[in-house]
Amino acid sequence: MVRIRRLDVRGFRGVRQERSLLFDGKSVLLFGENGSGKSSFVDALEKVFAGRVSTLERVQGLSSDRHGPHIRNGDNPTRVQVIFGDAASTVVATDTSPDILPVPIKDYVQSAHENLYILRRRQVLDFIDSRPQERYALLRPFLPLLGIEEMESALRVARDRAQAVASDATSTFGRLVSHLRRDLTLPQSNEPPTDEEVVAAVSHRLEELKQPAISSPEAFEGALESLDAALAPFGDLSRQSHIAGAARVLGELREAVSVNAIQELSSALQAMRAKEAEEARVFYEAVLEQGALWIEEEGRNTCPLCEQRITPETTMAKARERLTAMRQLLELRRRARTAHSQAQQVFRAAIEGIDRAVNQLADLTAEDRGNCDDLLRRVKATLVEGLATLSMEPRDLSIEAIDKAREAVGTDAALRQGFAAEQQRLQELLQSLPSPQVAKTLVSVRDSIGRVKEAWVELGTARGRVTEAEAEALVAARLHEDAQAARKEEVQRIFDELSQDINGLYTSLHPDENHGGIRLEVRDVGQGSANLKATFYDRQDEDPRAYYSDAHLDTLGLSVFLALRRWYRKQRPGFDLLVLDDVLTSVDVHHAVRLSELLLREFKDYQILVTTHDRIWFEHLRDIQARCRVTNSFINKVIHRWSIDEGPDIREPEDERTEIDRLIADGSAHDIAATAGRLLEHVLQEMRYSLRLSVKAKRGEQYELGDLWPAFYATVKNNYPTLYQAGRKILEALDVRWPVRNWIGAHRNQWAQNVPRTNAIEFAVAVKDLFDLLFCSSCRRFVAPSATPLGQVACRYGDKVYAAAGKHAIRPKTRADLVKETQGALRDAKLDSGLYLAWKRSEAGRER
Amino acid sequence: MTIEERIVARFMEKLAGDESIPRETVRRIEALWKQGQLKNADAILNAIKQGENAHGENPTS
Numbered sequence: 001m002v003r004i005r006r007l008d009v010r011g012f013r014g015v016r017q018e019r020s021l022l023f024d025g026k027s028v029l030l031f032g033e034n035g036s037g038k039s040s041f042v043d044a045l046e047k048v049f050a051g052r053v054s055t056l057e058r059v060q061g062l063s064s065d066r067h068g069p070h071i072r073n074g075d076n077p078t079r080v081q082v083i084f085g086d087a088a089s090t091v092v093a094t095d096t097s098p099d100i101l102p103v104p105i106k107d108y109v110q111s112a113h114e115n116l117y118i119l120r121r122r123q124v125l126d127f128i129d130s131r132p133q134e135r136y137a138l139l140r141p142f143l144p145l146l147g148i149e150e151m152e153s154a155l156r157v158a159r160d161r162a163q164a165v166a167s168d169a170t171s172t173f174g175r176l177v178s179h180l181r182r183d184l185t186l187p188q189s190n191e192p193p194t195d196e197e198v199v200a201a202v203s204h205r206l207e208e209l210k211q212p213a214i215s216s217p218e219a220f221e222g223a224l225e226s227l228d229a230a231l232a233p234f235g236d237l238s239r240q241s242h243i244a245g246a247a248r249v250l251g252e253l254r255e256a257v258s259v260n261a262i263q264e265l266s267s268a269l270q271a272m273r274a275k276e277a278e279e280a281r282v283f284y285e286a287v288l289e290q291g292a293l294w295i296e297e298e299g300r301n302t303c304p305l306c307e308q309r310i311t312p313e314t315t316m317a318k319a320r321e322r323l324t325a326m327r328q329l330l331e332l333r334r335r336a337r338t339a340h341s342q343a344q345q346v347f348r349a350a351i352e353g354i355d356r357a358v359n360q361l362a363d364l365t366a367e368d369r370g371n372c373d374d375l376l377r378r379v380k381a382t383l384v385e386g387l388a389t390l391s392m393e394p395r396d397l398s399i400e401a402i403d404k405a406r407e408a409v410g411t412d413a414a415l416r417q418g419f420a421a422e423q424q425r426l427q428e429l430l431q432s433l434p435s436p437q438v439a440k441t442l443v444s445v446r447d448s449i450g451r452v453k454e455a456w457v458e459l460g461t462a463r464g465r466v467t468e469a470e471a472e473a474l475v476a477a478r479l480h481e482d483a484q485a486a487r488k489e490e491v492q493r494i495f496d497e498l499s500q501d502i503n504g505l506y507t508s509l510h511p512d513e514n515h516g517g518i519r520l521e522v523r524d525v526g527q528g529s530a531n532l533k534a535t536f537y538d539r540q541d542e543d544p545r546a547y548y549s550d551a552h553l554d555t556l557g558l559s560v561f562l563a564l565r566r567w568y569r570k571q572r573p574g575f576d577l578l579v580l581d582d583v584l585t586s587v588d589v590h591h592a593v594r595l596s597e598l599l600l601r602e603f604k605d606y607q608i609l610v611t612t613h614d615r616i617w618f619e620h621l622r623d624i625q626a627r628c629r630v631t632n633s634f635i636n637k638v639i640h641r642w643s644i645d646e647g648p649d650i651r652e653p654e655d656e657r658t659e660i661d662r663l664i665a666d667g668s669a670h671d672i673a674a675t676a677g678r679l680l681e682h683v684l685q686e687m688r689y690s691l692r693l694s695v696k697a698k699r700g701e702q703y704e705l706g707d708l709w710p711a712f713y714a715t716v717k718n719n720y721p722t723l724y725q726a727g728r729k730i731l732e733a734l735d736v737r738w739p740v741r742n743w744i745g746a747h748r749n750q751w752a753q754n755v756p757r758t759n760a761i762e763f764a765v766a767v768k769d770l771f772d773l774l775f776c777s778s779c780r781r782f783v784a785p786s787a788t789p790l791g792q793v794a795c796r797y798g799d800k801v802y803a804a805a806g807k808h809a810i811r812p813k814t815r816a817d818l819v820k821e822t823q824g825a826l827r828d829a830k831l832d833s834g835l836y837l838a839w840k841r842s843e844a845g846r847e848r
Numbered sequence: 849m850t851i852e853e854r855i856v857a858r859f860m861e862k863l864a865g866d867e868s869i870p871r872e873t874v875r876r877i878e879a880l881w882k883q884g885q886l887k888n889a890d891a892i893l894n895a896i897k898q899g900e901n902a903h904g905e906n907p908t909s
Contacts, residue, residue: 147852150887157889486859
């Protein structure tokens, strides 16, 4: 079995200096206060195996590449690697290619690629709190269904495409029906017209044109042939069209060559010239107006120009008379200019009209054109000559020339009569030819029946296409439905299996409680979604969130995860890693103990990493290891402290003791004091829990020597006299010397450089002696107060016992003794913590 | 038998019992699965079309 031997971390998350978490192929129970770096090791495991830290990746804007390295890492490279316990001690780092790994390790790493073995505190309720679709997505990685999903996806695509083809065919069919009904002038409907409707509609059209009716849609071709025969005598209908066009243009031209504008010009010029003759001696308008103003406003009686005496009233009347005449003359000149301009426009338009007529007549044969060419040429020459006459300024135009032009285009003029005659000739010619209107009607009906014939054939084809496409779409849909149903049924079978396991785990955590009935269900709707239901007293199939307490939901979340982990193990037996990162928060001690038992009983063949910030749970789990006889397969580690510059301190006290021996031989005073100080702190941290030291609470529970030593010394001296007597010299020496650690070891003070090395050695020796006094190298545990007799302090195996005051030392009973004393009950109840605790309580009561 | 194999076996069972699907189509879908072509929508549509054609020619097939 592939197992992890060691996890090395440096410069990653909360670990700055290199730290190695030793597994040695065993499970690890890791205790540390909040913020001591426990989760950094969990993140490191995920980083090695998956290349990411899911708790970082799932937050927008965060990533394990950017936020994984320690914040004070600087240029030092991050190092995260796992050393496996195989013969070759295979190393897997973040940049190791799986291709170079031995097959079992490669399989292991591939299995660990998905985060299906780590449960973090914040993820405990993810599954419970999810919506059905998200819940299925969480379950999805546990279900190896990639191939099935691809198949289902292809079947879905095939179904959608078949349905699209059927929809197109239906749409085409509908369009053809609509066109056919329109061509047959039948009421609009989605239904295709019947044979009878088509025959009746077509026959009606034919009969209107005096053509034979048809008896069936197959007779369309015959009807078209008879219409072609009726159209044959019309020959080329373009001649009629051109003649009609020429006649129309000549009519327009006759109206265009209007004499009205010339007549207006002639009369305007005559009126203007008569007025000009009458007012030959007219003054300038301005002189008249200004003179009248001076005479009126200044009351003058002399002329403002010649100073001759005048009669103002007479002179003013005369001036006003002259001004009126002047304004009439100006109006006549404006009228003449307008008439001149309009006459020019009329002539130009008439010339352009003649040019258009010439083009129109070019399509006629010479015979059909008759005298038109000559007529148009003469009219154009007359108009051009007239326009030349009109090009002079109105004052220079002769009335005679204008009258001559008017006569040339007048109503009775030869030109206009010529236009009328030619128009008449062309219209008579047109009437002598076959009617284009009749031909047009025939052509229209023929086109319509032609379209109906084609649409009728297409309709038949489209109907067949619709039937075929609908049948294929139906089959495609059935295939997809059957595949989906097969997947759902199989997934439900898996869910049933999982539900049974979840239920078993949950009820073992909550025996004799009216909870359970946990059931995962595949929802009928949706591509993939899962319901979670549970029983609560007499309510069945309820959403557990409706009734369960937070603690119950927590253990339900754990049960779900553990069941899924076990399911995944069935798929990949070679991968046995299970990580629970501080997952117990709201669970009380009894349930925590049950969970500990469950883990050790049901998951003893897994390599487990359990982290916790709960010291009580840590101690329970450690105690239970012995009762479950799995002590040798667990390593229990304590993170003593954490600092930003070093990270978690997970060094073993025994290793530090050995290190002190080495430093005493050849180390510096600073190193000796620092290492001895750290060991003393470790010892006192352990004693804080086991002897329940009364320490003034500090934020983050970061207690230092100054906090711990006085409490320890007082407690031992007052409550455990035997222990005090045994270690009196050591305790008193340390009561004096413990500050040495701060002076020399913790800080590099200038003055401390001169402290003699012997002082550091004396401090270190005292710390070593205290360690030896309190730590049992056989059971690798520190001494703790015995449950009985009260006041006794002993290690687990009894190799180190400090008797209660006035009593003999009593070696803690072996398991065999306990089984004997309980008449075998304990053997059967070896994992029943309730019974064990009850026995301990009764022993304690008897002792009192 | 893997989960996927179980699901496909169940799927084929359903097809066999589904009378709305022509037998020839079922045979062709089974053949596609054996050839690893059941992830190809074009191949599936082709199988449906050919199955329908065969069914049109011989409705008992």
